[in-house]
Amino acid sequence: MKGSKRSDRELAKVLRVSQPTITRMRRKLEENAIAEYTIIPNWDALGFELMAVTFVDMRGVSQSKET
Numbered sequence: 628m629k630g631s632k633r634s635d636r637e638l639a640k641v642l643r644v645s646q647p648t649i650t651r652m653r654r655k656l657e658e659n660a661i662a663e664y665t666i667i668p669n670w671d672a673l674g675f676e677l678m679a680v681t682f683v684d685m686r687g688v689s690q691s692k693e694t
Contacts, residue, residue, distance in 0.1 A: 633641075635649040642649070670677050 635653065636646045639646040639649045
């Protein structure tokens with residue numbers, strides 16, 4: 628769900644359940660299923676230019692002959 632930092636009250640309103648239900652569900656998930664929360668920064672706002680580099684391991688891949 629986008630906006631995972633929403634308050635329990637806001638989530639309850641969107642999902643049409645009570646706030647205590649959301650709080651209880653979140654606590655249960657954090658204890659049993661959620662290992663950690665991850666942020667995705669806005670690199671432009673932080674003044675960074677982003678460059679992606681991809682490395683590919685081609686060992687064991689045979690080249691096909693073009694006909």
